[in-house]
Amino acid sequence: xxxxxxxxxxxxxxxxxxxxxxxxxxxxxxxxxxxxxxxxxxxxxxxxxxxxxxxxxxxxxxxxxxxxxxxxxxxxxxxxxxxxxxxxxxxxxxxxxxxxxxxxxxxxxxxxxxxxxxxxxxxxxxxxxxxxxxxxxxxxxxxxxxxxxxxxxxxxxxxxxxxxxxxxxxxxxxxxxxxxxxxxxxxxxxxxxxxxxxxxxxxxxxxxxxxxxxxxxxxxxxxxxxxxxxxxx
Amino acid sequence: xxxxxxxxxxxxxxxxxxxxxxxxxxxxxxxxxxxxxxxxxxxxxxxxxxxxxxxxxxxxxxxxxxxxxxxxxxxxxxxxxxxxxxxxxxxxxxxxxxxxxxxxxxxxxxxxxxxxxxxxxxxxxxxxxxxxxxxxxxxxxxxxxxxxxxxxxxxxxxxxxxxxxxxxxxxxxxxxxxxxxxxxxxxxxxxxxxxxxxxxxxxxxxxxxxxxxxxxxxxxxxxxxxxxxxxxxxxxxxxxxxxxxxxxxxxxxxxxxxxxx
Ligand SMILES: Nc1nc2c(ncn2[C@@H]2O[C@H](COP(=O)(O)OP(=O)(O)O)[C@@H](O)[C@H]2O)c(=O)[nH]1
Ligand SMILES: Nc1ncnc2c1ncn2[C@@H]1O[C@H](COP(=O)(O)OP(=O)(O)O)[C@@H](O)[C@H]1O
Ligand SMILES: [Mg+2]
Ligand SMILES: [Mg+2]
Ligand SMILES: [Zn+2]
Numbered sequence: 356x357x358x359x360x361x362x363x364x365x366x367x368x369x370x371x372x373x374x375x376x377x378x379x380x381x382x383x384x385x386x387x388x389x390x391x392x393x394x395x396x397x398x399x400x401x402x403x404x405x406x407x408x409x410x411x412x413x414x415x416x417x418x419x420x421x422x423x424x425x426x427x428x429x430x431x432x433x434x435x436x437x438x439x440x441x442x443x444x445x446x447x448x449x450x451x452x453x454x455x456x457x458x459x460x461x462x463x464x465x466x467x468x469x470x471x472x473x474x475x476x477x478x479x480x481x482x483x484x485x486x487x488x489x490x491x492x493x494x495x496x497x498x499x500x501x502x503x504x505x506x507x508x509x510x511x512x513x514x515x516x517x518x519x520x521x522x523x524x525x526x527x528x529x530x531x532x533x534x535x536x537x538x539x540x541x542x543x544x545x546x547x548x549x550x551x552x553x554x555x556x557x558x559x560x561x562x563x564x565x566x567x568x569x570x571x572x573x574x575x576x577x578x579x580x581x582x583x584x585x586x587x588x
Numbered sequence: 589x590x591x592x593x594x595x596x597x598x599x600x601x602x603x604x605x606x607x608x609x610x611x612x613x614x615x616x617x618x619x620x621x622x623x624x625x626x627x628x629x630x631x632x633x634x635x636x637x638x639x640x641x642x643x644x645x646x647x648x649x650x651x652x653x654x655x656x657x658x659x660x661x662x663x664x665x666x667x668x669x670x671x672x673x674x675x676x677x678x679x680x681x682x683x684x685x686x687x688x689x690x691x692x693x694x695x696x697x698x699x700x701x702x703x704x705x706x707x708x709x710x711x712x713x714x715x716x717x718x719x720x721x722x723x724x725x726x727x728x729x730x731x732x733x734x735x736x737x738x739x740x741x742x743x744x745x746x747x748x749x750x751x752x753x754x755x756x757x758x759x760x761x762x763x764x765x766x767x768x769x770x771x772x773x774x775x776x777x778x779x780x781x782x783x784x785x786x787x788x789x790x791x792x793x794x795x796x797x798x799x800x801x802x803x804x805x806x807x808x809x810x811x812x813x814x815x816x817x818x819x820x821x822x823x824x825x826x827x828x829x830x831x832x833x834x835x836x837x838x839x840x841x842x843x844x845x846x847x848x849x
Contacts, residue, residue: 474681498680500671500750501692501743505681507664508695521662528638529662 356433357443358462358543360425362450362483367469368493369447370399371524372533377407377445379527379534385443388436390414392421392428392448399447410439421448422455426549429459433543443537456482458550461543463536469494470506470521477509484510486551489518489536496523590652590669590751591615593778595636598647600802601628606648608803611796615751616776618769620789623798629782630674632798633754636780637672646801666696671744674756678736679728685711685739686724693747706747714742716771717763734762741768745775752778759785766791766821787824790817 359376361369377387391399391413400411412435416424425448436444448457450466458464466487468476471494477484484490490510495503503521510519518536522529558574569576573587593613597606613619621629628646635648639657642649650657652669660667681688689710693703707724715721717738722731731739737758744750758781759765769791772779781788789795794808809817833840 471680474683497676497678499673499677499740499743500668500748501688501740502679502681504666504695504748505688505691507666519663523638532659532663 356437356441356542357537357540358433358446358459359443359465359537359540360446360448360457360459360462361465361467362422362448362457362487363465363467363491364469364472364480365449365451367467367472368491368522368524369467370403372465372467372491372493372522372530373445373447374403374406375524375527375530376533376537377403377409379530380443381407381409386439386441387443387445388412388432388439388441390428390432390436390444390446392416392425392446394421394449394451410436410441420452420455422450422452422457423553425457429547450480450483453479453481453483455553456486456549456551458486458488459543459547460550461541461547463540464488464550465491465533466517467491467493467524468510470503471497474502474505474509477506477513482551484517485514487514487517489520489533490514491524491533492519492521493524495521496525592653593636593752594651594654595632595803596649596651597803598640598642598649600646600800602800604802606646606802608796608806611803611806613752613778613780615778616773617794618772618779618792619781620792620795621780621782621798622784622789622795627798628801629798630756631801632796632803633672633756633780633782636752637670637754669750670752670754671748671750672754672756673737673740673744673758675758677740679731679739682727682729684725685722685728685731688728689743689747692743696747710739710742710746713746713771714738717741717768719762719764732762737763745772745777750777752780754780754782756782757784759783759788765824787817787820790814790820 361373363369380387387409389403389409389411391397394416397413400413403409404411414424414428433444450457464487466484468490470492492506507519520529520532558576559572564572569578575583576586577583595611597609600606621632623629631646635644635646636650638644639650639662640648661669686707689707690703693706711722718734720732720735722735722739744753765787783789790809790813792809794806796803797805797807833844
């Protein structure tokens with residue numbers, strides 16, 4: 356099973372990009388399954404199932420970070436795709452916390468960013484961008500050539516090793532190189548590992564203590580004027 | 589180096605073969621695309637911008653220097669020889685104009701040393717196109733439609749040095765059209781205007797006529813039309829003079845008409 360994990364802020368065009376990839380793969384008789392991981396609402400699974408008749412599924416991460424949820428369910432997802440005779444699994448996740456990244460070794464990692472989001476966005480999205488294989492820049496039809504170039508340069512500044520693909524995901528322009536890329540991957544290994552280190556999450560808020568102010572908490576804490584420090588045993 | 593771009597004909601909206609099979613644009617050409625609303629003008633320049641390869645609804649193909657375009661053109665916008673400017677193209681950055689143009693010039697790194705020269709040249713080019721001067725300190729997002737269009741054209745022409753510039757119905761945005769064409773002629777590029785404006789169409793070297801999704805013919809501007817273009821410009825000036833008077837709250841009287849007619 357080949358795997359592509361697609362992350363990116365809401366409404367950047369993740370589904371649009373994957374939809375065009377799926378359409379083209381099906382034309383080549385490559386069967387794809389689609390799994391959507393979102394926090395509390397998603398309907399892409401129904402839409403894509405209707406449009407292409409492929410196996411689709413969604414899972415709500417609820418109080419879990421969607422990227423953490425991804426780590427939990429990815430193994431099951433691959434088995435499910437295999438049972439449905441698919442050669443590839445596409446996972447769309449709403450990478451919301453901006454500290455995690457959902458990509459695993461051995462699978463394609465795509466981050467979808469919209470060119471319309473302002474020139475500083477690439478500086479804000481952290482490992483979701485820097486650990487991806489490819490940054491897919493959508494909505495290039497909406498902005499000037501000049502700003503496209505600046506946006507691209509900003510991505511290169513923070514993520515010099517990440518490939519950049521500019522696409523018009525509305526019309527499916529520029530999608531072909533992504534297909535070439537996903538096909539070049541081997542099947543994912545049975546023991547998969549996350550590409551990045553998960554963020555530190557070891558404070559008493561993580562376990563449900565609700566008082567506001569670092570003085571009430573233990574573990575890795577932080578004050579306004581300080582970097583992280585450890586409080587407690 | 590780009591010296592020509594070719595359109596190979598595809599199919600019209602109803603699937604029938606496009607009557608014009610080949611159009612070849614050479615450096616220095618100024619061309620117009622004309623046709624009723626919905627006839628497929630925007631589709632045609634989008635095909636050009638996308639380097640269509642029989643993979644768009646029109647099935648057209650685009651060649652650069654007679655060959656399929658290098659994939660690099662699409663992979664890196666800095667190598668893209670085509671800039672498309674539409675009515676909807678806008679700036680989203682709220683940086684001051686000067687700062688943005690400087691960043692953009694620096695990205696085109698070989699010129700990092702004389703950013704100020706490029707800044708001044710770009711601004712003065714833009715300011716010849718628009719009636720309302722653009723200030724170095726204006727925020728990009730505060731520019732008017734005309735100023736935005738003017739700056740886009742200037743940026744593509746001078747900072748990007750893009751050899752092929754496509755303009756989709758920019759005439760309504762308040763650009764000095766004669767001035768634009770006169771200035772653009774100094775740069776040996778390919779300019780393609782989608783236009784409803786007789787002034788631009790007749791100042792072009794040729795016009796491509798689009799009908800029901802297909803290119804139906806190409807008309808080269810002839811001797812008579814060349815001469816007539818001057819009259820059109822005059823008529824147009826009269827209209828804009830009238831427009832100005834109405835705008836500033838004047839009455840149209842026989843006296844004022846005598847001055848301009
Ligand atoms: N103009 C334009 N719109 C796009 C593009 N990509 C996506 N969209 C639109 O952006 C909206 C959100 O896209 P969607 O794929 O659902 O985003 P997701 O939330 O990241 O999955 C939809 O209305 C799309 O039609 C693009 O390249 N250009
Ligand atoms: N050759 C073609 N084949 C199929 N559809 C076409 C073709 N040319 C144009 N169209 C469709 O016709 C519609 C109008 O075209 P458009 O380019 O927007 O017209 P214009 O810019 O002249 O107003 C669009 O929906 C476009 O997709
Ligand atoms: Mg989606
Ligand atoms: Mg149009
Ligand atoms: Zn997280």
